[in-house]
Amino acid sequence: MIDHTSSSVFSFASGLCRRTWNDVLSVYYANTPIWRVLKSVGLLFFGFFCWSASNLLLSYRPSWSFLYFVAAYGFALIVWGPLTHLALLPWVIRLRRTASHPLTRTIARKGSMLNLSIFLTIVLVLGMVPMSPMLLDFGTLVDDGTESPDVDPDLECTVVDELVECSLSDPSEIDHVVVTSGRERIETVEEPPYDFEIRRSDLETVVGQKQFTVELRDEDGATLRRYKRTVPADGE
Secondary structure (H helix, E strand, C coil): CCCHHHHHHHHHHHHHHHHHHHHHHHHHCCCCHHHHHHHHHHHHHHHHHHHHHHHHHHHHCCCCCHHHHHHHHHHHHHHHHHHHHHHHHHHHHHHHHHCCCHHHHHHHHCHHHHHHHHHHHHHHHHHHCCCHHHCCCCHHHCCCCCCCCCCCCCEEEEEECCEEEEEECCCCCCCEEEEEECCEEEEEECCCCCCEEEEHHHCEEECCEEEEEEEEECCCCCEEEEEEEEEECCCC
């Protein structure tokens, strides 16, 4: 006995997916000037949203490592999206019409797939080894409900062999400093000028980098400022 209901549902879903994919392709390959601008601006804003939102979430949940890949996707898309639709895709479309050499025709046929592969490779590399410009420090804005606009010293950290040495530019109005990595408290500094040293091996590794958080607190234990820092993993 043939289940006509299941068959019709499958056919409908299959047709819907095929039409959606064809619509996506038609938009992707739309090459008029207005479509190029619309797609570039849309990807620019979408990339900026993914980049900033994932960094903001990382300020609250630094252990959510998958957000580094979302941030990498947004960060790369800000540049790669407009580059693709303003320059690369028009060039590939034109090359498909004019290419005569076999190698050039192959590149033209595989141009979109090659472009996507390069983009995804960049995202994977940035996600596994995030570079400093990709990471926005929203930690100083996350103060657990307290506001302390007058307490904003610079935190300088340097790596010397296995030690991470940190100092504050201005220790005034601070009662103590707490250093954490992941869920572990690494150090509590109670005496000014609140310089401290921590061992790199004591820090939690997040996507290939050691990461720690420094909180400046008042006498009630309330957080005045919070800084998030990363250093290279052991042996780098």
